[in-house]
Amino acid sequence: MGQVSTLIVVLAIIFGTAMVQAAVGFNAVLLPVRLEEYGYGKSLIGICLSMEVAAVVLISKYITRIIARLGIFGALALATGIRVGVLFLVASSRNWVLWCVCVFFFGMNTNIMLISLQTWINTIPMTRFKGLAIGSFSSALSLGTASGPVMVHLAGIDGGARPFHVNMAIVAFTLLPFLLLAKFIPKIPAGPKLRLGFVLRMAKIAMFSSLVGGVTFYGLPAFLTLYGMMNGLSVERASYLISLFMLGSITLGLGVCALSDFLNRTVVIVVCVFVGVLCAVYLPLAIYTYPVALGLLFVWGGAAGGIYGTGLAIVGDMFRKEDQVSANVAYSLMDCLGGVIGVNLIGFSMDFEGSDGIVYVIILAALVYFIYCLSKVRVD
Known part of the structure; x- marks a missing residue:
């Protein structure tokens, strides 16, 4: 593959990654707002939204096997079809159980797509700018999520199935560049057996930081729109709170x-x-004070992104090449587990303590982290 072809493929992967996450960002505004309109409490909303992250936790052990069997393009195509299908189902239903199932499958297939794209970009031979390409891939994740609320505003969120149909179009369009570049997609052999228990034991503090970081990185965006609306902001202005949080993760992080x-x-x-x-x-x-809130969330996003990226660097330094796959899967697994815990706790807390329940959960998670770190300090 020549330099021009390599550049085109890398740009397509980065664009596709942003589009995959744009649908996630779209849902981060649309789903909680619509569930609240249907009369569901914050606790039930939290349980439903946590299904997206719970799916990642449950599928992590099998995802390399799935990609090896289907191939990268097969995994991307199947996951795209399922994501479109579940959006179609929730657009025409108010049943909470069905929504939970659909959100679960949406999250599972989003993760399959992201791991497929990550695997693809890692296999591309690049003598130069490898770090820049991987860094751009990571930034595309947050940039896509940040763009979701903007797309919601353009599509409109008031009643009906239209916003769901717009998101279905976003999901379907994601596959187009990969159809055009199918001949450049490599075949992936089955990977080695994961050693999750080993890496969790060897990197306890780094893994725990990922768990605590996940409480904020998943829990906060899940309820930021509702939090803003509960404090007098319009849906449009409240949705941009998520965008600034994610932009902070990209830049300051x-x-x-x-x-x-x-x-x-x-x-x-x-x-x-x-x-x-x-x-x-x-x-x-x-x-x-809306501008102050946007600035604060920008800084907060930078801190959250810093936790994830720095912890991942610690894991990268600690393990040899043979254990890097296991280490990265375990780290992502702990991040998502923190997300499941955070989304559910924030939902319950906001039901019982009002909008400030989101603050109490974040502070509690940080307090637990500080206590854990202090317990690991050796006093001579």
């Missing part, structure tokens, strides 16, 4: 990760968690 190359990475994570606590404490005040 990358800066934090770069800075961690020159500092103690564990200390960097602790500082990021502390910054997240400060943002959580001041959010109930900042929400009444």
Whole structure:
């Protein structure tokens, strides 16, 4: 494959990744708002939304086998079809159980697509700019999620199935560049057996940081739109809270990760968690001044992105090449497990404590993390 072809393929993967996540960002606004319109409480909304992340936890062990059997293009095509199908089902139903099942399958197939694309870009031979390509891939994840609320605003969210149909079109369009570039997609052999238990034992603090980071990174965006609406913002303005959080993850988060190359990475994570606590404490005040709230969430997103990226760097340094697949799967698994816990706890907390319940959960998670880190400090 020549340099021009390589560049085209890499750009297509990055674009496709952003589009995959754009549908996720679209749902982050549409699903909780529509469920609340149907009369469901925050607890039930939280359980339903957590199904998307729970699917990632349950499928992680089998995903390499699925991709090896179907091939990258087969996995992308099948996952796209299922994502379109579940959006079609929820568009015409108010049944909470059906929504939970559909959200579960949407999350499962989103993860299959992302791992397929990540595998594809990692197999492309690049003598130069490999780091830039992988970094752009990571940024596309957050950029796609950040663009979702903007697309919701353009599509309209008031009643009817139209916004669901728009999101179905986004999902279907994602497959187009891969159809055109199918001949460049490599075949993937079955991978080695995962050693999740081993890497979890060997990197306890890094894995726990991923768990705590997942509480914020998944839990906060899931309820930010409803949080803003509960504090007097319109749906449009409330949805942009998610966009600024994700943009902070892209920009400030990358800066934090770069800075961690020159500092103690564990200390960097602790500082990021502390910054997240400060943002959580001041959010109930900042929400009444919209520009301040946007700025605070931008910083908060940077701290959350810094936790994930820096923890991933720790894992990369700790394990040999043979265990990197297991280490990365375990790290993502803990991140998603934190997301399941966070989304559910925030939903229950907001039902019983009002909008500030989201703050209490974030602070509690940080407190548990600080206690755990202190318990690991050796006193001579």
